Amino acid sequence: MLTVVPMTSRMTWVSWIDHWTKYLAASGARPGTIALRRYQVERVSRSMPAGPERVTTDALATWLGSRGWDRSTLRSYRAALRSFYRWAVETGRLERSPAEALPSPGVTPPSPRPTPEIVYREALARADERVRLMLRLGAELGLRRAEVAAVHARDVELDLVGYSLRVRGKGGKTRVIPMPDDLAREVLRRAGGGYLFPGADGGHLSPRWVGKLVSRIMPAGWTMHTLRHRAASRWYAVDHDIVTTQQLLGHSSLATTQAYVVAPDDARRRLVLAAAS
Numbered sequence: 579m580l581t582v583v584p585m586t587s588r589m590t591w592v593s594w595i596d597h598w599t600k601y602l603a604a605s606g607a608r609p610g611t612i613a614l615r616r617y618q619v620e621r622v623s624r625s626m627p628a629g630p631e632r633v634t635t636d637a638l639a640t641w642l643g644s645r646g647w648d649r650s651t652l653r654s655y656r657a658a659l660r661s662f663y664r665w666a667v668e669t670g671r672l673e674r675s676p677a678e679a680l681p682s683p684g685v686t687p688p689s690p691r692p693t694p695e696i697v698y699r700e701a702l703a704r705a706d707e708r709v710r711l712m713l714r715l716g717a718e719l720g721l722r723r724a725e726v727a728a729v730h731a732r733d734v735e736l737d738l739v740g741y742s743l744r745v746r747g748k749g750g751k752t753r754v755i756p757m758p759d760d761l762a763r764e765v766l767r768r769a770g771g772g773y774l775f776p777g778a779d780g781g782h783l784s785p786r787w788v789g790k791l792v793s794r795i796m797p798a799g800w801t802m803h804t805l806r807h808r809a810a811s812r813w814y815a816v817d818h819d820i821v822t823t824q825q826l827l828g829h830s831s832l833a834t835t836q837a838y839v840v841a842p843d844d845a846r847r848r849l850v851l852a853a854a855s
Contacts, residue, residue: 586629587628587629587632588629590629590630590631591620591623591626591629591630594630594662594666594671595616595619595620595623595662597669598619598661598662598665598666599612599615599616601665601669602615602661602665606750608748608749608750609780610724610785611748614654614658615657615658615661615662618654618655618658618659619658619659619662622638622641622655622658622659625641626641630662630663630666631666631671631672633676634676635676635677635679635680637676638659638676638677638680639680639681642655642656642680649683649684650683652683653682653683656677656680656682656683659677659680660675660677660678660680662677663675663676663677663678664677664678689837690807690810690811690837690838690839690840691804691807691840692804692807692808692810692811692812692840693717693796693800693804693805693807693808697796697797697800698713698717698805698808701713701795701796701800702714704795705795707768708768708775708791709791709792709795711761711764711765711768711774712726712775712788712791712792712802713792713795713805714761715729715761716792716802716805716806716808716809717805717808717809718758718761718809719743719745719755719757719761719809720755720806720809720810720813720826720827721745721755721806722747722748722785722802722803722806723785723786723788723789723792723802723803724785724788725745725746725747726775726785726788726802727775727777727779727782727783727784727785727787727788728746728773728780728782729743729765729769729773729774729775729782730769730772730773730774730782731765731766731769731770731771731772731773731774733745734757734762734765734766734769735754736762739756740756740757740759740762741756741757741758741759741761741762741763742754742755742756742757743755743757743762743765745828747828748828749830751828753825753826753828755826775788788802789801789802792805806827806838807838807839807840809826809827810823810826810827810835810838810839811838811839811840811841811842813826814839814841814842815841815842818841820832820835820836820839823835823838823839
């Protein structure tokens, strides 16, 4: 339920959030990150009983604690609020940040959840050409939805070995991922020299819309992110090379990659099936 906030307080929230997002842009934050952080702080602001200069740690903690969210979502909102109020302190709007004392939700235990092969194959069979390409880019190349949305014909490169895709990931980091020839040719044909998925978000579809299109074709609980887990697990199964898997995913931390990978259980499966035969 939304809280009725006095007009002057609402205008202060709007003004502060506008200036904060411009500050984030000037610091080099990516548009997708800025959009997410803005959405999160705006959502919080609509439930606060006062302007940002009068909000307390208790009010923020009470709101976060009432959501029923998992730890990863709570961490994300906490990070947005800490960024917003850190900016307010640094720019002289406040003397102290009410978000600094928010409790840390802790780290969610690793829980890799790759899309099962039967789910992926059935989704491919149901999808139209556009969504089928989204599925393949997630499941075979391990792309995030924002990376899928921004694929451009110029990103497909050909060398003496074969095709590769140049991907601009989180934090502006670029990585190069080898591509199956048939996928590369399909991307080039459909892109026609431009974006693979044209749209109104900087010339291409928004990441959120890509996620929705894929989720619609997949059974409940399976998403672009679980397709990325599928790619990671299959890469790792080839040579048990966690470092190369990390590089392909574009992770800064090896611990993050380990949370994406389900190690193959071929040996255990062989034993069980042998006993059952």
